[in-house]
Amino acid sequence: MGSISEFFQHFLNGLTLGGIYALIALGYTMVYGILKFINFAHGEILMIGAYSGLFLFDYFRGDLPYGPLLMIVFFVAMLISMVISAVLGMSIEKIAYKPLRKATRLAPLLSAIGVSFILSNLAAFFWGTKSRKFDYPFDNTAYKIGDVAITPHQILILVVSFLMMVALKLYIDRTRMGKAMRATSLDQDVAALMGINVNQVISLTFAIGSALAATAGILIALDFKVYPTMGAMAGLKAFVAAVVGGIGNITGAMIGGILLGLLETFGVAVLGIPQGLKDTIAFGVLILILLVKPEGLLGKAEREKV
């Protein structure tokens, strides 16, 4: 294998991993942008999304062979899980965070950690701790382009995460509600003065972030199965990605996620960091960024409100 195709192979692998991190990181960063709060239950929303996807897919697929119909079933299952996760995310906000909005900043944070444990506990109780296999909706034999191998699963991840990020960016930049979200994250009081219903914007933020997490959960599950604690590490690393990109900044979360995916892949493949130390890379990068640029790559140093 030539070194150039080797590079492309790692690049591709890193990009797919990064795409998933980015999808999850967006949820953290959007919520933080508006509430200045880290939703530590985000990883568990991802997990519930993956379970919903799995159950729906298994329920609807019947004996369908690989083919367009099975793909449609898969996407329908994904879409419904996005809605389920969105509703879950909004409900969690209403029940566990909203009443604490005027409390000390630590209170909603602890509440989020509590919700996270409750959700993974409930999942373990109802669905067992054994990991469940999420079958590929396609034959996952890799295509070869020269010396570079790309699996249909990787293509799926790249296409889905790319489309979702573009859609989100357009929504935030161009639409009335999207702009209202940005305005609310910049100045909540003044947004309300414009007639923006801040509670509605917050709900919408949780809905979008949770739907993206469900997608990521399903995409991860295809490779790594579904289990009650699957959201913990994925969530934590995506959180790192969001901080690295500049928490609160949407483009930053996308870049941070992709960067983290690439760093992990190249760290193991090129720098020869043992696979077992892979997670060290993410958290090493986090510490480094915090030391050098605490506000993250695209973040702005916290300004005092006038």
Add this chain to the structure above:
Amino acid sequence: MSELLRIDDIAVKYGNIQALHGVSMKVDEGAVVSLIGANGAGKSTLLKAIVGLEPLVSGSIQFQDSLIAVAARDTTQHFRFRKNHDILTTDKIAEQGIALVPEGRRVFADMTVEENLDMGAFMVRDDKLTARKKEEMYEFFPILKSRRKQKTRSLSGGEQQMMAIARALMSSPRLLLLDEPGLGLAPLIIQDIFQKIALINQEDNVTVFLVEQNAKIALRASTHGYVMENGRIVLSGPSEMLLEDPKVRAAYLGE
């Protein structure tokens, strides 16, 4: 003239510190009313209370003869089972037709001038009307037109103030509240802004209630004035009269 805004005996507290003690005042339809007072007198707090950003401890506020704010304690007493239904949130108060240009302008700094104006028109669900309103604003504040694609953070203080006023006007409010529109600006620019405020009042029939530390310019721009000290209204009357009042002259006009 009919009463547009009526404030009845309101009190506001920050923790244990009482910021407003039983303030009552009214703003007539079509008028320009000013509220003057020293820094920390409670002027901004009053404006925040009107738009629902500060809860009332007692008293009530009416706009166009309907209640927009009432002390939470009173609500639970009178409408035990409809708690909160009679206190409007800030966005609902905005929908009634009250716009506030906040102290320090508070433009959406990371958004362009045009996006800021779009946000001002959030309640206008008509793209054509919004576009027309924007053109009106660009005509009224030509400097904003040349800056329309720029992030608002790159604007000068005076430009940001105009931007904030334009943003507030996008929703065609009936009552425009201005919190220290002259703060930190050069005298010529302050003059320009107050001329615009007069035009907004006369030509667009927007009632104006402005709060200023700069008593002279505020009283000259208004028909009626109130003087606030330590969270209380200590004096009120036609602005011309206040301008001649020896106490006002000594305390606020530096004479």
